[in-house]
Amino acid sequence: MSQAVLKATKITKAPALNVAFKPFENSIYDIRGRLRLLDELTLIERALFRGKEGTISEKARDFTNDVAPALFEKIETAGLEPVGDAKQLSFIKELVGYLKGLPVANITLAFAPTNTFVENLSNQISTVVGVKTLIDLIVNEYIVGGAVIEFRGKVFRQTLDIPLEEVLRREVGVLTK
Numbered sequence: 001m002s003q004a005v006l007k008a009t010k011i012t013k014a015p016a017l018n019v020a021f022k023p024f025e026n027s028i029y030d031i032r033g034r035l036r037l038l039d040e041l042t043l044i045e046r047a048l049f050r051g052k053e054g055t056i057s058e059k060a061r062d063f064t065n066d067v068a069p070a071l072f073e074k075i076e077t078a079g080l081e082p083v084g085d086a087k088q089l090s091f092i093k094e095l096v097g098y099l100k101g102l103p104v105a106n107i108t109l110a111f112a113p114t115n116t117f118v119e120n121l122s123n124q125i126s127t128v129v130g131v132k133t134l135i136d137l138i139v140n141e142y143i144v145g146g147a148v149i150e151f152r153g154k155v156f157r158q159t160l161d162i163p164l165e166e167v168l169r170r171e172v173g174v175l176t177k
Contacts, residue, residue: 020080020091021098023071029122030135034099040068045092048085055081056088103129106136106150110143125151
């Protein structure tokens with residue numbers, strides 16, 4: 001991957017980061033992960049005030065036992081969770097808005113990568129760009145090797161299919177003469 005292409009698209013104004021959002025941001029690397037977390041946060045938001053008192057994680061445990069309650073526990077332990085229903089609801093809405101605003105890099109590969117690969121790729125791109133960047137992964141078995149990366153309207157194509165096609169045309173042309 002060309003860091004020059006990504007650096008040219010470096011984000012100068014990232015979404016406002018509330019320090020308490022960091023555990024949530026760090027738990028996602030791709031679009032699917034963000035959608036799962038947003039679904040869970042929406043469920044928690046809807047259920048937040050159903051006769052329960054306490055922290056968000058305590059209120060959420062009756063409605064989900066996925067990732068979000070553990071993430072809320074982290075911010076509670078750090079003393080970052082707002083107190084009171086109205087502030088908790090506002091926090092969740094701001095968190096959802098923040099997560100929806102994270103930039104996305106479209107990556108086309110010839111294979112379905114492992115979760116570790118996606119995590120590492122997201123971390124590398126985030127480091128180069130300067131802000132957490134999620135991956136929208138597309139698998140295209142017609143790519144012979146390499147990747148196509150699209151980020152903020154710029155496309156970087158580093159695949160073997162075009163050079164291989166050119167070599168085949170040239171060599172087949174020589175063989176048929």
